[in-house]
Amino acid sequence: MGALAEKMNWERAQFHYRMFCQGCHSPDGGGATSVPPLKDNIGYFLEIPAGREYLVRVPGSATSALNDGNLAEVLNWIISEFSGDSAGENYERYTASEISRVRVHPLDEVEHYRTKLLAQIAAAKARN
């Protein structure tokens, strides 16, 4: 994790958030109307493998113009900046290889899928 953190450029990640994410997810990750909030919530998705993959498979991530390394970097920045208490302390950071493997399966439908995912995450949290 230390080696990965050294490769990350937080200034570049913040720039990419502003350029490719902020327009919908807002400057503080709070979202708006039908755009879900990253703030204080995004860390929950790391609880289960399907949730972790969801953050990569959503069209805003999977079809983004960002390359695998930059997408991993900005996702890690978003989690670091906006997750609040939802991520815990020892989550595994995204890597370019993980992004490369997962983003080739973008979601065609998001809202129904997210609903089911949240129920699975809540159940997993209750078990832990």
Added chain:
Amino acid sequence: MKIFDRLFEQQARQLAQRSSRRGLLKGLGGLLVGGAAVPLLPVSRVHAAEKPMDKGDPSSCDYWRYCAMDGFLCDCCGGSANTCPPGTEMSPITWIGTCRNPADGRSYIISYNDCCGKSSCGACLCQRDEGDRPPYRPDKTNDINWCLGTESAAYHCSTAIVVGVAFEET
């Protein structure tokens, strides 16, 4: 969304009966109904170190911040490059790009938040479109109506708000 709310509520109630993690469920429920009731807008989010030297006429299409503009300038419509005219609502969902400031040679991130809720201003039409892409890049097309998340989708004019300094690889 009502179906999702009922479904999640049903599942949540069942789960709540088996656990005491009500705080978690409340938090996860928020993910179903969307973002904050009062979305954060980009005005005044730039730190002092990121504020650019600002020269030029914001009522002119040539103004440096308008490099990607496609619409009516709010500065000519009773607002300003940063603010919406009275009686309109700033869209929280917006097109974002970068423009080079000739005063210092640096590129800045510009958020082109539309002002909505009134019919088109009709003054100072400006179409420079730098960085605009066709609709197959929905996040970078400025030809769609960006009055999203507002009470009315009627487009009135566009702002051009500096939200940061562009990152440049060294």
